[in-house]
Amino acid sequence: MLIVPCVYEIIYSTKHGIPYIGLKIHEKALQKIKPCFRDNLLVDILTKELGLPAFLGKWSKDIGFGGILNRIEGGLDKDFITFVAQIPKVVKRSDDDCELCMGSGREQSFIGGECLSCVGSGKRFGIDWQEAYTISASFTVILKLLNRCQITTNATNQQLITVQTYTSNGNYGGALSGEVSFVMYNWLKSHEQEIDLSEACEASKLIFSTIFGLGGNSAHILIKKGIITVMHNDYGLYTEVDCEFHSHDTRTSGHQFILLAILAILQKMAK
Numbered sequence: 001m002l003i004v005p006c007v008y009e010i011i012y013s014t015k016h017g018i019p020y021i022g023l024k025i026h027e028k029a030l031q032k033i034k035p036c037f038r039d040n041l042l043v044d045i046l047t048k049e050l051g052l053p054a055f056l057g058k059w060s061k062d063i064g065f066g067g068i069l070n071r072i073e074g075g076l077d078k079d080f081i082t083f084v085a086q087i088p089k090v091v092k093r094s095d096d097d098c099e100l101c102m103g104s105g106r107e108q109s110f111i112g113g114e115c116l117s118c119v120g121s122g123k124r125f126g127i128d129w130q131e132a133y134t135i136s137a138s139f140t141v142i143l144k145l146l147n148r149c150q151i152t153t154n155a156t157n158q159q160l161i162t163v164q165t166y167t168s169n170g171n172y173g174g175a176l177s178g179e180v181s182f183v184m185y186n187w188l189k190s191h192e193q194e195i196d197l198s199e200a201c202e203a204s205k206l207i208f209s210t211i212f213g214l215g216g217n218s219a220h221i222l223i224k225k226g227i228i229t230v231m232h233n234d235y236g237l238y239t240e241v242d243c244e245f246h247s248h249d250t251r252t253s254g255h256q257f258i259l260l261a262i263l264a265i266l267q268k269m270a271k
């Protein structure tokens with residue numbers, strides 16, 4: 001990747017223990033991509049496939065499907081505009097007893113282990129991916145436009161990482177790929193002993209527990225010779241020697257949010 005002034009950044013933040021994911025976009029880039037929110041084939045396909053609300057942003061201050069990415073007023077950097085979405089709860093527990101174990105939380109067979117349906121909680125739970133799809137699909141559209149917008153900004157910092165997400169409700173519907181810039185690669189390579197990964201590990205745990213309603217383990221992140229590897233449960237992210245990275249086995253938008261947050265934190269540290 002060529003050395004270019006920053007066009008956008010992926011951002012991750014928390015407020016009162018709630019995780020948020022978003023984009024910080026240079027004003028010039030935002031003006032350039034806004035007209036493309038309409039009559040956009042990708043928007044049409046995602047709207048139909050996932051049953052999403054209309055894509056806003058041409059006239060409104062919030063952007064994305066249904067305006068899910070909220071514009072934050074008064075950012076510190078006057079040339080950049082920040083948009084964030086709250087990471088949703090996908091697995092929602094109800095007060096009703098689990099139908100399989102009748103509320104006992106134990107399997108009704110002779111083995112008597114933890115009930116597989118409610119994971120021992122005894123409560124029925126519902127799964128609703130719609131809000132997660134709305135956020136992920138908004139990222140997919142906006143990132144595609146930003147990655148192709150070919151503008152030079154007046155930013156003093158560099159574009160450290162470019163990312164493209166993918167969104168579908170099928171298997172591996174939360175994939176992502178991208179590229180680490182030469183500047184970022186060199187930083188990773190020369191600072192790998194000092195990089196404190198605790199914030200990224202904590203983020204993976206918090207997002208996982210928010211989405212799935214379960215306490216999860218944190219991601220295992222490795223940085224060696226400038227190459228990033230993330231392993232979390234049975235999915236991850238791997239960088240090739242040419243600095244391109246790809247997700248692996250990211251089955252849902254939820255897994256995608258965790259990888260985006262990790263990349264956002266690494267990028268913030270390298271700034």
Ligand SMILES: [Zn+2]
Nearest residue numbers: 098101115118
């Ligand atoms: Zn149960």
